[in-house]
Amino acid sequence: VQLVESGGGSVQAGDSLTLSCVVSGFPFDYGIVGWFRQAPGKEPEGVSCIVNTDGRTEYADSVKGRFTISIDSAKNTVYLHVNNLVAGDPAVSYCGDEPDPHGRWLACLSPGYLYRGQGIQVTISS
Numbered sequence: 001v002q003l004v005e006s007g008g009g010s011v012q013a014g015d016s017l018t019l020s021c022v023v024s025g026f027p028f029d030y031g032i033v034g035w036f037r038q039a040p041g042k043e044p045e046g047v048s049c050i051v052n053t054d055g056r057t058e059y060a061d062s063v064k065g066r067f068t069i070s071i072d073s074a075k076n077t078v079y080l081h082v083n084n085l086v087a088g089d090p091a092v093s094y095c096g097d098e099p100d101p102h103g104r105w106l107a108c109l110s111p112g113y114l115y116r117g118q119g120i121q122v123t124i125s126s
Contacts, residue, residue, distance in 0.1 A: 001023075001025035001026055001097070001115045002025050002117075003021055003022070003023050003094075003095050003096070003097055003115055003116060003117035004021070005020065005093065005095055005118070005119060005120045006019070006022075007019040008121050008122045009121075009123075011125065012085075012125055013085055013086060013087065013124050015084075016082060016083045016085070017122070018080070018082070019080040019082065019093055019095075021033060021077065021078045021079075021080075021117060022075070023076050023078070026099060028073060029052055029053065030053060030099060031052050031097055031098055031099045031100065032052065032097070032104050032105060033049065033050055033096065033097050034046055034049035034095065034096045034097075034109065034113060035047050035049070035078075035093065035094075035096075036094055036096060036116075037091035038091050038092050044111040046108070046111065047063045047067060047080070047093075047109070048060065048063065048080060048109075049109060050070070050078060055071065060109055062088070066082065066083045066084050067081065067082055067083070080093070082122075089122065090124050091122060092119040093120055094117045094118065094119035096112075096114075096116040097113055097115045098113045098114050099114065
């Protein structure tokens with residue numbers, strides 16, 4: 001199983017970007033994918049998750065209204081659209097995948113997914 005993130009980089013405050021998470025190695029249509037971020041010296045924070053089978057989503061209060069998670073099953077890809085980047089957003093962002101959503105949904109914003117990607121850096125340029 002492999003998760004590969006892309007789309008990170010350095011942007012200006014107020015800008016938008018889209019992060020991608022491509023999942024390979026097992027049937028994509030089943031499971032749940034979560035996006036997390038970890039700033040230096042801080043614990044990982046779950047920002048959003050989506051259930052592949054029915055599209056249910058969840059967002060952390062800190063990102064509601066600015067982040068949108070979506071899925072393209074034909075491409076085995078989950079996207080995180082980030083709008084209006086603010087000072088608290090820069091971090092290493094990574095995605096996690098759990099093949100069975102039933103046990104993970106109630107804690108979908110908690111770290112510790114069975115599989116996760118290496119992560120990508122998102123920074124705000126001055």
